[in-house]
Amino acid sequence: MRPYGVQFMQGNEACVYGAIDAGARFYGGYPITPSSEIAELSAELLPQVDGIFLQMEDEIGSIATIIGASAAGKKSYTATSGPGFSLMQENLGMAVYAEVPIVLINIQRNGPSTALATRPAQGDVMQSRWGTHGDHPIIVLSPASVQECYDLTVRAFNLSEKYRIPVILLGDEVIGHMRESLIIPELDELKIINRKTPSAPAEGFKPYTPGEDDIPAIPPYGTDHIVHISSSCHDESGYSHNAPQTADKLVRRLHRKIENNKTDIVQVEWFGPDDAEVTLIAYGVVSRAAKQAVIDAQKEGLSVNLLRLITQWPFADEQVREALKKAKAVIVPELNLGQVVLEVERTNSFKTPVFPLSRIDGEIILPSQIVERIKEVLK
Numbered sequence: 001m002r003p004y005g006v007q008f009m010q011g012n013e014a015c016v017y018g019a020i021d022a023g024a025r026f027y028g029g030y031p032i033t034p035s036s037e038i039a040e041l042s043a044e045l046l047p048q049v050d051g052i053f054l055q056m057e058d059e060i061g062s063i064a065t066i067i068g069a070s071a072a073g074k075k076s077y078t079a080t081s082g083p084g085f086s087l088m089q090e091n092l093g094m095a096v097y098a099e100v101p102i103v104l105i106n107i108q109r110n111g112p113s114t115a116l117a118t119r120p121a122q123g124d125v126m127q128s129r130w131g132t133h134g135d136h137p138i139i140v141l142s143p144a145s146v147q148e149c150y151d152l153t154v155r156a157f158n159l160s161e162k163y164r165i166p167v168i169l170l171g172d173e174v175i176g177h178m179r180e181s182l183i184i185p186e187l188d189e190l191k192i193i194n195r196k197t198p199s200a201p202a203e204g205f206k207p208y209t210p211g212e213d214d215i216p217a218i219p220p221y222g223t224d225h226i227v228h229i230s231s232s233c234h235d236e237s238g239y240s241h242n243a244p245q246t247a248d249k250l251v252r253r254l255h256r257k258i259e260n261n262k263t264d265i266v267q268v269e270w271f272g273p274d275d276a277e278v279t280l281i282a283y284g285v286v287s288r289a290a291k292q293a294v295i296d297a298q299k300e301g302l303s304v305n306l307l308r309l310i311t312q313w314p315f316a317d318e319q320v321r322e323a324l325k326k327a328k329a330v331i332v333p334e335l336n337l338g339q340v341v342l343e344v345e346r347t348n349s350f351k352t353p354v355f356p357l358s359r360i361d362g363e364i365i366l367p368s369q370i371v372e373r374i375k376e377v378l379k
Contacts, residue, residue, distance in 0.1 A: 004184045011149040012037035012079075012176045015105055015169065016045060017184060018153030019077050023192060024103070025051035026076040028065030030058055030084060033117050034173040035107035038079035059084035063091040066102050070095075071229055073220030075157055079105040083114065085124060085131070092166055093132030094231040096254065099208070099218060101160035101195060103153070105169045107176040110362045119362030120173035122284055122335040128168050129313045135251055137258040139265060140168045140312040142283040143175055147182040152310070158193040159265060163257055164215055170312055172335070174285040174364060198225050206236040214257035258314055265311060268319045272298070272305030278374050279327040281320065281344055283309040286333050286365050293370035304374055309340070317347050324352045329377045333357035333365050353377070 003017065015038055019027075027042040043053040052069075056062040059080055066076035080088060085106045095102050108124045110116035124131075128140045139159050141152045149171065156167040196217035198205060202224040210216045216236075219225040228238035233250065235241035258265065272294045282290040287308045297304040307323045309316055324330060324344070330352055332341040341356040348354060357373045359365050 002187075004186055006181055007184055008179060008181050009146065010037060010177060010179050011143070011146045011171065012107065013041055014146050014149035014182055015079070015153045015171075016041040018150040019103065019157065020045060020049060020051070021184075021187060021190060022075065022154045022157035023194070024075040024077050024157060025049065026054075026066060026069035026074045027052070027078060028054045028056055028069065028076070029062045029078040029080065030056050032059075032081045032084045034109055034176050035079040035081050035105065037176070038105060038107075059087040060091065063088040063095075063102070063104070067091060067095050067098075067100050070100050070102050071221055073222075075101070075161070077103040077105065077157075079107065081107050081109045082111045082124060085127065089127075089131040093134060093136060095166045096132065096136045096138065097231055098229045099164040099216060099254070100166075100229065101164050102166045103156045103160055103169065104166060105153070105171065108170065108172045110360070116362040118173065120285060120335060120364060121360065121362070122172060122286065122339070123360070124170065125312060125334075125336065125339040128170050135255070137165065137255050138168065138313050139163070139165060139258065140170050141267075142170050142310060142312045144284055144287045144308065144310075145175070145182075146178065146180045148310075149175065150182055150184060154190060154192075158191070161195040162193045162215075163261065163265075164195060164218065165258065170284070172285050202226070207238050208234060208236040210253060210257075214253050214260070262314055266314060266316050266319070267310040268316050269308040269310060270305065271308065273303065274305070275326060276305040277303040277328045278305075278377060279323040279330050280304065280306045280370065281309065281323060281330060281332045281340065282306065282334065283312060283340065286335060289365050289367045290333060290370055292367035293374070296367055296371050297374050300371070302374055302378065315343050315347075320344055320347050321349070324348050324350045324354075327352060329353045329355065331355045331357055331370070331373055331377060333370055333373070335359055335365065
């Protein structure tokens with residue numbers, strides 16, 4: 001029986017319920033700490049809704065299976081962590097280029113390599129954006145609670161289907177393994193988006209002919225509309241076409257369909273007073289500590305607010321510039337050596353002082369550490 005209403009569960013479990021409620025019916029994966037609960041629960045629940053769970057021999061095969069299942073018309077997903085995410089990069093690029101919607105859940109752990117396999121980190125931020133080679137767009141969402149593990153998984157499928165692009169849910173070990181209450185709505189309360197289907201006749205149909213929104217209506221395999229999907233440069237027929245102008249036109253369209261819709265895709269949360277001397281910019285588990293730091297700092301008479309990045313990519317340039325324009329200083333706490341802080345500095349045309357706060361020892365950043373950093377900056 002499908003749960004609804006107030007529940008108490010783990011973040012990884014919430015991802016599975018969100019995926020199934022979004023309409024996902026295929027999971028191909030390989031277990032890896034700290035994401036394994038997603039595979040385990042998917043194996044239990046998918047057969048109950050006429051779905052399929054398939055454990056592959058490795059992560060390369062895992063992402064290949066979900067690309068194939070999605071091309072056949074089934075909403076598909078996988079889950080992994082650092083080393084597995086690295087193995088998925090080549091096929092992730094194929095899905096971007098071939099415009100096959102999939103959802104990839106990455107529950108980040110400490111690295112590089114095996115490192116501290118059960119400890120949290122946020123070291124995959126840039127890999128999620130640039131891990132697969134070539135110029136390509138991507139959508140990445142960053143949950144900060146068990147509720148958002150559910151909500152943003154549903155949103156990940158909606159964005160993936162709408163824009164025909166892989167979407168990465170970039171969690172972390174703490175959010176994946178923590179348990180807290182969440183509300184699962186009735187199915188009829190959810191907004192579910194499904195990919196466009198062709199309205200053109202089957203005869204002479206070209207699957208990669210984009211609409212005015214730059215998004216093609218590619219049919220699943222097995223319909224009257226013949227479809228060819230290629231990871232090579234292709235024209236509107238889907239077959240290889242290696243002319244320079246074809247390559248340029250295709251990649252620019254892939255970027256345009258995301259950049260032109262950033263107002264729909266980019267999601268942030270402001271917390272604290274509108275006009276503050278110091279703005280914190282954080283995401284994921286660190287944003288929880290940052291919220292508490294804002295509360296604690298205000299009790300000490302310090303003027304602080306928080307800009308939480310829910311959409312990691314495309315980057316929230318407009319909102320970050322707003323923060324840089326208003327604040328006297330910006331602090332970016334994150335569980336890496338400064339990946340998002342570099343993006344903040346990239347957008348900083350106001351010459352506002354920007355300060356990192358990094359931790360990479362497998363422990364989380366505490367609110368007290370952020371408050372101490374605020375005091376140092378204000379000096």
